[in-house]
Every structure is written in structure tokens, then in C-alpha cells.
Amino acid sequence: MINLLGKRTRCLLIHPKFSPYSFWNFVDVSKIVGAKYLAAPLGLMTVAALLPQEWEIKLIDTNVEPLLDEHFEWADLVFTGGMLPQQIGILDIITLSHQRNKPVVVGGPDPTSQPNLYQSADYLVLGEGEITIPMLLNDLEKGCKSGEHVSSDLADMTKAVVPRFDLIKFNNYLHLNIQFTRGCPFNCEFCDVIELYGRKPRSKTPEQIIKELQSLYDLDYRGHVDIVDDNFIGNKKNVKTILQVIKGWSEINNYPFYYGIETSINLADDDELLQMMKDVDFRLVFIGIETPEDDVLEKANKKINMNRSIIEATRKISSYGIIVNAGFIIGFDNEGDQTAQKMIDCIQASGICVAMFGLMYALPNTQLTKRLKLEGRLFNEFSIFTDNKTQIDQSSSGLNFATLRPRIDILRDFVDVLEYIYKPEHYYERIIRTCLNLKIDYKHKHSFIKILKNLRSFIRITNQVGFNRVTGKLYWKMLFCCFLKNPTALEWGISLSAMFIHFYKHSKFIIKLTNQQINFIKKNGEDIYNQRRLTMTNSQIIN
Ligand code: B12
Numbered sequence: 283m284i285n286l287l288g289k290r291t292r293c294l295l296i297h298p299k300f301s302p303y304s305f306w307n308f309v310d311v312s313k314i315v316g317a318k319y320l321a322a323p324l325g326l327m328t329v330a331a332l333l334p335q336e337w338e339i340k341l342i343d344t345n346v347e348p349l350l351d352e353h354f355e356w357a358d359l360v361f362t363g364g365m366l367p368q369q370i371g372i373l374d375i376i377t378l379s380h381q382r383n384k385p386v387v388v389g390g391p392d393p394t395s396q397p398n399l400y401q402s403a404d405y406l407v408l409g410e411g412e413i414t415i416p417m418l419l420n421d422l423e424k425g426c427k428s429g430e431h432v433s434s435d436l437a438d439m440t441k442a443v444v445p446r447f448d449l450i451k452f453n454n455y456l457h458l459n460i461q462f463t464r465g466c467p468f469n470c471e472f473c474d475v476i477e478l479y480g481r482k483p484r485s486k487t488p489e490q491i492i493k494e495l496q497s498l499y500d501l502d503y504r505g506h507v508d509i510v511d512d513n514f515i516g517n518k519k520n521v522k523t524i525l526q527v528i529k530g531w532s533e534i535n536n537y538p539f540y541y542g543i544e545t546s547i548n549l550a551d552d553d554e555l556l557q558m559m560k561d562v563d564f565r566l567v568f569i570g571i572e573t574p575e576d577d578v579l580e581k582a583n584k585k586i587n588m589n590r591s592i593i594e595a596t597r598k599i600s601s602y603g604i605i606v607n608a609g610f611i612i613g614f615d616n617e618g619d620q621t622a623q624k625m626i627d628c629i630q631a632s633g634i635c636v637a638m639f640g641l642m643y644a645l646p647n648t649q650l651t652k653r654l655k656l657e658g659r660l661f662n663e664f665s666i667f668t669d670n671k672t673q674i675d676q677s678s679s680g681l682n683f684a685t686l687r688p689r690i691d692i693l694r695d696f697v698d699v700l701e702y703i704y705k706p707e708h709y710y711e712r713i714i715r716t717c718l719n720l721k722i723d724y725k726h727k728h729s730f731i732k733i734l735k736n737l738r739s740f741i742r743i744t745n746q747v748g749f750n751r752v753t754g755k756l757y758w759k760m761l762f763c764c765f766l767k768n769p770t771a772l773e774w775g776i777s778l779s780a781m782f783i784h785f786y787k788h789s790k791f792i793i794k795l796t797n798q799q800i801n802f803i804k805k806n807g808e809d810i811y812n813q814r815r816l817t818m819t820n821s822q823i824i825n
């Protein structure tokens with residue numbers, strides 16, 4: 283009999299695999315720089331810090347290492363969880379644990395959004411772990427063999443713990459993640475962040491943030507730190523205080539890190555904030571641009587993006603040495619025939635290279651999903667994944683509802699835009715545009731070893747893209763252009779060229795999947811497609 287709260291409780295945390303076909307799975311790029319996956323599992327590292335620290339804890343991220351029988355044999359208790367695209371993986375881990383008679387605890391964003399799918403877990407621990415993990419521990423102490431621990435309360439971030447960064451091998455990842463705040467003040471109809479984490483940004487204190495940075499520093503991590511806040515500038519006053527404190531700490535520690543963030547586009551309105559970010563070495567931002575059409579934004583309640591020039595905003599941010607990556611969506615209700623062209627113009631003219639262009643996906647529990655359900659347009663089982671080869675993310679599984687505009691038109695537009703933006707000539711044109719806009723004065727300096735590693739990556743990238751029929755000429759042209767006009771941006775030019783290896787492959791894969799759907803609708807009609815989607819997945823229909 284296992285004593286689950288005994289001193290020697292062995293707890294195995296398993297991070298389920300993401301599909302290698304995902305836009306975000308930079309497998310090829312990771313290989314070039316000697317890593318295995320984009321980012322570390324911050325959720326499970328945080329869970330680990332919330333468990334009794336006298337427990338023995340092991341974290342297996344199946345994106346970077348195999349999950350073995352011996353891991354299960356070692357464990358008394360298994361913890362797993364994650365987001366929607368990890369659904370199949372989470373369910374598999376429940377089965378594997380049960381086959382080995384190990385109790386399993388499940389939590390994280392997808393189980394919180396759709397607990398009904400995970401009833402086979404022994405313990406469901408939903409919502410924010412800071413609130414519900416103590417409830418689980420309490421029940422374990424009482425000897426409960428199963429249970430559901432739910433709370434819609436939001437955690438007090440000033441009491442948040444430092445994640446257990448020591449449980450992972452840093453070299454496996456392109457960058458590390460940390461989180462300062464949760465929540466976003468805006469109210470976009472399609473957004474699940476505000477349903478899960480609320481509209482009032484909650485922040486850790488500057489002292490907590492420094493403690494986290496110091497913890498990474500003490501573990502000898504150097505380089506790229508991604509701040510995965512829902513909206514880093516959700517509370518601008520607060521963020522300025524945080525930046526000031528980070529600046530002081532960075533100066534003392536010789537700028538060990540540079541940063542990436544997720545933010546809303548109104549960052550471009552605040553020069554003071556941009557300068558403060560530059561002073562601390564922020565290099566990347568991810569912005570949900572979604573669509574360049576104001577009337578579409580208005581209907582989706584994404585008003586913060588309206589009445590502004592995306593091109594100007596991107597240029598402004600780049601002028602502070604910060605690269606803009608962005609998300610774009612097609613499939614909003616009130617789009618028209620001009621949508622695709624406007625999207626292409628916006629992406630091309632702004633020079634955004636990392637353009638995550640996907641189909642609208644109604645995520646569980648959003649205002650959009652509720653409206654579509656009321657209108658009788660939401661497909662049954664709209665967010666159940668059963669096939670991880672074709673159900674990957676919003677690009678492969680989007681439009682999980684009956685559309686107002688003919689579905690076939692949206693899908694054709696989707697293909698047209700993807701073909702255009704990831705055509706080598708157009709992508710490389712954007713690299714040049716981005717690199718020429720960047721005014722770089724970076725504070726973090728690479729170590730000698732990192733410079734050698736970068737040199738090795740440069741040789742690998744040049745071998746792959748510089749002597750390649752599709753990208754060869756474009757690559758050399760871009761290198762010469764950057765070298766002559768803005769040599770400080772050369773490193774970015776090379777990195778963005780490396781990313782194209784992935785984007786090119788990924789866009790071809792998504793285009794092929796989408797064309798199968800288009801052909802089915804052409805042959806059978808949209809009504810038949812919609813009827814079948816009520817009970818079948820997209821892949822079951824088209825295959
Ligand atoms: C960083 C991030 C990413 C990174 C992933 C980093 C990585 N490790 O691979 C990238 C950019 C790749 C990404 C991509 C996507 N993401 Co994302 N992402 C995030 C973001 C912004 C932060 C995640 C994070 O680290 N949070 C901090 C940690 C501490 O929070 P947490 O993981 O939720 O963990 C807490 C609890 O959930 C709980 N918990 C977590 N796991 C477990 C397990 C157990 C057993 C227990 C008890 C508790 C527990 O305890 C923790 C402490 O409270 C979240 C939003 C958010 N605020 O979380 C979205 C989020 C997770 N992503 C989401 C989505 C939809 C996606 C995409 C599908 C589309 C998109 N938005 O781009 C893609 C698909 C990815 C793929 N590879 O296929 C949704 C998920 C919704 C859902 N129902 O599952 C979220 C919630 C919001 C959003 N719309 O973006 N994402």
C-alpha cells in the first residue's frame with residue numbers, strides 16, 4: 283500500500299507531447315542549434331514547486347525524452363496535464379498509468395476547460411494549481427482514493443512560488459519561460475485567456491520576479507527568457523515598476539538574459555515603455571493582430587487593435603530593436619471577399635516573418651463558443667481531439683462551427699494567404715524589411731561558448747538554406763543586403779532564415795490538409811460536410 287503523503291512519496295510529472303506538425307514545433311530549428319523543443323513545461327515546473335518539497339519529484343517532458351516503463355515503476359503517483367493539443371497525450375498517460383496500477387492526477391488548461399473528457403483520472407485538479415493543489419494534498423492526507431478538486435477562485439500571485447527550474451535540462455530547449463502576471467484587461471470574444479485567468483491582471487511582486495530570475499541565474503542559465511504573460515502590458519503602471527527593478531538587477535549581473543513577451547498592440551503607443559524594454563534587452567514580442575479589418579475587429583470586440591496602422595506599429599516597435607511576431611486569424615463572421623488580400627498586404631508590408639496564420643477555432647468556454655452554440659452553429663465534440671496526425675492546432679482543426687460565409691471560400695482564402703506569405707521570395711522580402719527596420723543595441727552579450735555554438739549553427743543553416751535550390755539565392759541576397767545596410771541585424775536574418783525551413787514545410791503540410799477539405803466540399807457540398815462534422819472529425823470526413 284502506497285503512503286501518498288509519506289516522506290518518500292515518488293511523484294512523476296509527465297508533460298505530454300505536442301504534434302511535430304504544429305506551427306510552434308520548431309523541430310528542425312531546434313536540431314540546428316542543438317536543442318530538442320521550443321520551450322520548457324512551466325506549468326508542471328510550477329506544480330512541482332507547489333507539492334511537498336520532501337517528496338521525490340521527477341519531470342519527464344516527452345517532447346525531449348522518451349517516457350519509459352522504469353519511470354512508472356519508480357513512481358507512486360503520476361501527475362500530467364496541459365493544453366488542448368496535448369489532449370490525446372494526457373489521455374494516453376492516464377491509460378498507461380492505470381495499466382501499471384499507478385494513480386494519476388490530471389490538471390492544466392484543457393482539463394480545466396473540459397473536465398468531462400478526463401473523468402478516467404483518479405484525481406482531477408482544476409483551475410489554478412496554487413488554489414487546488416492544497417485541496418488535493420488535504421484529501422490525500424485523509425486517504426481519499428479519488429476526487430475532483432475545483433475552484434474558480436483566482437490565485438493571489440503575490441504568494442506564487444518559484445517554479446522548480448532545476449527539474450529540467452536547459453540545453454533541451456530553445457528558451458526558458460517564466461510568468462510575471464496572469465489575466466488580460468481586454469474582452470475579445472474568441473479569447474479563452476480571460477475565461478481561465480480573468481480580466482484583472484494579477485502580478486507577482488518585483489521581489490518575487492527577481493527571485494525567479496536569480497534562481498535561473500544561480501542554475502547557470504543564460505540567454506533567452508520568454509515571459510509568457512497573457513498580456514505583459516495588461517497593467518502598464520505595474521510593468522514599468524517591474525522593468526525598473528529588472529534593469530537594476532540586470533546591470534549588477536551583467537545582463538545575463540534577454541527577453542520575449544506576449545503583448546497587446548498598444549505597446550506601440552508608449553515610447554517610454556518601449557525605451558524601458560530596450561534598456562533591459564527585450565528582443566521579441568508576440569502580438570495578436572488577428573485581422574487588419576476594423577469592422578471585423580469591432581464585431582469580435584478586439585477594439586484595442588482598431589483605428590491604427592499595423593505597419594506603423596510594427597515599425598515603431600522594431601525601431602527599439604524588438605522583432606514583432608504575430609498571430610492572424612481568418613474565419614470571423616463578417617469577413618468578405620477582400621479579406622485575403624488585406625491580410626496578405628498587412629503581413630507583407632509590416633514585414634512580420636513569424637506570422638502564425640490560422641483558422642478561427644472556437645475554444646471551449648469562450649464567449650464565441652457560447653454564441654455559436656446559441657445560434658446552433660457549433661459542431662458537436664468541437665474540441666475533442668482523436669487523431670494527432672491531422673488534429674494539431676487551429677490551422678488544421680479550425681472552423682469547428684458552421685460558417686456564415688461559405689466555408690469553401692474561407693478555406694480557399696486560407697490557402698491563398700498561406701501560399702503567398704510562405705512563398706520563399708515573399709518570406710525573404712519580409713526578413714529584409716524586418717532587418718532593415720531594427721535598430722539594435724543589445725545589452726546581453728553571448729559567452730565565448732555560445733559564440734562558438736552560434737558559429738556552428740550558422741554553418742549548418744548556410745549548408746541547408748544557402749546551397750538549396752529554393753532558398754539559396756534569396757539567402758545570400760538577404761545576407762549581403764543586411765551586411766551592407768544593417769550588419770547588427772545579421773544574426774536575426776540568419777535566425778529567421780532557419781525558421782523558414784520549418785515554416786515552409788509546415789505551410790505545405792497545412793495547405794495539403796486544407797485542400798483535401800476543399801475537395802470534399804466541392805464534391806459533396808457544404809451541407810453534407812457540416813452534417814458530418816456534427817459527429818465526425820475533419821480528418822474522418824476527408825479520408
Ligand atoms: C506559453 C504558451 C504557449 C507556448 C507553449 C510553451 C510550451 N511549454 O510548449 C506556445 C507559444 C508554443 C503555445 C502555443 C499554443 N497555445 Co498556448 N499558451 C501559452 C501561455 C501564454 C502560457 C503557458 C504557461 O506557461 N503558463 C504558466 C503556467 C504556470 O500556467 P499553466 O500551464 O496553466 O499551469 C497552471 C495550472 O494550469 C495548473 N496546472 C498545469 N498543469 C497541471 C497539471 C496538474 C497535474 C495539476 C494538478 C495542475 C496543473 O497549475 C499551474 C499553476 O497554477 C498560455 C496562457 C496561460 N496564461 O497559461 C497559453 C495557452 C496554454 N495556449 C493555448 C493554446 C490554445 C495554444 C495553441 C493551440 C494556439 C495558440 N494560442 O497559439 C498553440 C498550440 C501549441 C502546440 N505546440 O501545438 C490555450 C490553451 C487552451 C486549452 N483549453 O487548452 C492557453 C490557455 C491560452 C491561449 N489561448 O493561448 N502556447
Ligand code: SF4
Pocket residue numbers: 466467468469470473474475476512513546570584
Ligand atoms: S488582447 Fe489577447 S489576451 Fe487580451 S482578451 Fe484579447 S485576445 Fe485575449
